[in-house]
Amino acid sequence: xxxxxxxxxxxxxxxxxxxxxxxxxxxxxxxxxxxxxxxxxxxxxxxxxxxxxxxxxxxxxxxxxxxxxxxxxxxxxxxxxxxxxxxxxxxxxxxxxxxxxxxxxxxxxxxxxxxxxxxxxx
Numbered sequence: 200x201x202x203x204x205x206x207x208x209x210x211x212x213x214x215x216x217x218x219x220x221x222x223x224x225x226x227x228x229x230x231x232x233x234x235x236x237x238x239x240x241x242x243x244x245x246x247x248x249x250x251x252x253x254x255x256x257x258x259x260x261x262x263x264x265x266x267x268x269x270x271x272x273x274x275x276x277x278x279x280x281x282x283x284x285x286x287x288x289x290x291x292x293x294x295x296x297x298x299x300x301x302x303x304x305x306x307x308x309x310x311x312x313x314x315x316x317x318x319x320x321x
Contacts, residue, residue, distance in 0.1 A: 201314025203307050207266050237271065246275040250285040257289030257297050257304065265304045273311060282308065 200208070218226060237248050249272040256264035272282055286304055290297050 201310035201312075203266075203310035204270070204314055207263075207307075208270075211263070211267070244275075246272065246277050249275050250277060250281065253282065253285050254289040254292065257286060257300055258293035260293070260297065260300050262300060262303055265300060266307050269304060269308055269311065279308065279312070 215230075219230065237245065237252060239245050241248075243251075249268050253265065253268035253272055256268050269282065272285075277285075283305075286301060290301055
């Protein structure tokens with residue numbers, strides 16, 4: 200596991216636990232819907248859903264979301280070339296304002312690969 204991945208995973212787990220400890224019905228339902236949307240089942244394979252989430256995250260300029268979907272896309276079997284191609288779509292849709300987020304995404308993807316990444320495919 201790379202340092203960036205480890206830092207992200209640790210922070211995310213700690214803060215998700217903290218957020219869910221607030222015991223708010225709406226928050227819990229949104230977390231649940233998110234899990235259902237990206238899980239197996241439905242017409243699209245999980246890999247495609249994660250790449251779609253990655254593109255949307257780039258366009259919306261959410262670095263945490265980009266990191267999450269990079270991790271999940273790798274875990275779902277996406278190769279680097281597939282991920283980079285999906286990110287190129289996000290850049291086209293989002294325009295040049297996406298470039299700083301693309302830089303951080305590539306840095307995080309490099310970290311995933313250097314650290315062995317979670318279920319890192321080619």
